[in-house]
Amino acid sequence: xxxxxxxxxxVTIRHAKNNKDRLIPxxxxxxxxxxxxxxxxxxxxxxxxxxxxxxxxxxxxQSTAYNHFRDYLIMADIPHTAxxxxxxxxxxxxxxxxxxxWSLAGIDLTNMLPYLSAYMGHSDFRATQxxxxxxxxxxxxxxxxxxxxxxxxxxxxxxxxxxx
Numbered sequence: 001x002x003x004x005x006x007x008x009x010x011v012t013i014r015h016a017k018n019n020k021d022r023l024i025p026x027x028x029x030x031x032x033x034x035x036x037x038x039x040x041x042x043x044x045x046x047x048x049x050x051x052x053x054x055x056x057x058x059x060x061x062q063s064t065a066y067n068h069f070r071d072y073l074i075m076a077d078i079p080h081t082a083x084x085x086x087x088x089x090x091x092x093x094x095x096x097x098x099x100x101x102w103s104l105a106g107i108d109l110t111n112m113l114p115y116l117s118a119y120m121g122h123s124d125f126r127a128t129q130x131x132x133x134x135x136x137x138x139x140x141x142x143x144x145x146x147x148x149x150x151x152x153x154x155x156x157x158x159x160x161x162x163x164x
Contacts, residue, residue, distance in 0.1 A: 002047040006035050017121040024119075095120060095131040 003012040009031040013022045026034070034051075042049060054060030069087050073080050095116060102112050109132065117128040 001038070001042060001045060001049050001051055004034065004038070004051055006031055006038065018123055020121055022119075022121055091120070092131070095128075099131060 003014060005011070009026050009028060011024045011026055013024055016022050038051075042051075050057065050059055052060060054064050066087065070080060073085065078085065098112075098116055099109065102109060113125060113128055113132070116131070117125055120128060120131075122128050
């Protein structure tokens with residue numbers, strides 16, 4: 001519970017991807033819901049308590065989280081197949097939504113990629129560039145902006161081979 005700051009709306013994730021700690025800002029609506037949850041469920045809990053505990057108030061394991069996720073999909077009448085949706089898809093969805101929002105607002109994506117990369121916990125830009133390509137495929141207007149901005153990097157043309 002000590003990792004949830006409801007005053008500033010920030011959750012600290014410890015030992016996340018690449019064993020890094022990350023600060024995650026959360027929307028005011030989620031902060032308000034968490035505050036209500038904490039005041040009712042954790043009224044007498046210690047700061048060391050788990051926010052969303054599993055059995056016997058301990059840490060929830062992955063299979064329990066996955067089973068809850070499956071239950072929520074069933075309640076929402078969303079089909080689940082071997083290819084998804086998966087809990088991890090929320091991460092991909094967030095990255096694509098950010099890139100789309102920035103592109104539609106006319107914000108230079110090259111300036112925003114370092115922020116997205118840090119937020120996602122990527123150690124280099126290659127992983128973040130994956131989302132850029134995915135977003136460009138889904139939203140053609142982003143692709144046209146990228147081509148206008150960076151078209152010189154990979155020029156058009158066919159295969160060219162010179163023998164020496």
